[in-house]
Amino acid sequence: MSIVQSGNTVKVHYTGKLVDGSVFDSSEGKDPLEFTIGSGSIITGFEEATLGMQPGDKKSVEIKAEEAYGAEKPELIYELDIANVPPEITPEVGLQLQSKLPNGQPVQFTITAVTDDKVTLDANHPLAGKDLVFDIELVEIIEDK
Numbered sequence: 001m002s003i004v005q006s007g008n009t010v011k012v013h014y015t016g017k018l019v020d021g022s023v024f025d026s027s028e029g030k031d032p033l034e035f036t037i038g039s040g041s042i043i044t045g046f047e048e049a050t051l052g053m054q055p056g057d058k059k060s061v062e063i064k065a066e067e068a069y070g071a072e073k074p075e076l077i078y079e080l081d082i083a084n085v086p087p088e089i090t091p092e093v094g095l096q097l098q099s100k101l102p103n104g105q106p107v108q109f110t111i112t113a114v115t116d117d118k119v120t121l122d123a124n125h126p127l128a129g130k131d132l133v134f135d136i137e138l139v140e141i142i143e144d145k
Contacts (some may be wrong), residue, residue, distance in 0.1 A: 007036065009034065010034070013139060018132065057138045062131060076124045078122075078123070085119055
């Protein structure tokens with residue numbers, strides 16, 4: 001039976017949780033996630049966790065923030081005068097906004113605080129700085145055609 005190696009394309013079912021057990025993502029009820037080991041299309045720790053698995057294998061793995069979405073970067077947190085918020089937007093904690101950087105690249109912000117005169121925007125990935133737990137089931141190693 002084959003085992004997962006670098007360069008293999010695989011299909012997995014997964015449930016992603018924070019260390020407190022709260023689920024943030026899952027493939028349950030969906031098609032399995034398909035990716036190629038070493039392509040960089042998913043977080044490093046998840047790729048590494050699948051190495052050596054065989055179809056049907058299941059495992060639970062804790063992935064440190066550094067091998068997931070990285071540390072939270074304080075330089076990606078901004079305070080904005082509430083007067084600069086467009087009038088059609090009602091700022092509230094948790095609201096996600098999209099804007100463009102001066103170079104035209106889109107960036108997503110989450111409002112993390114609102115006061116009478118300021119809004120705090122966070123451009124970090126929502127899972128940055130968090131250790132994650134994944135329950136992984138290897139469904140298939142796709143053979144090269």
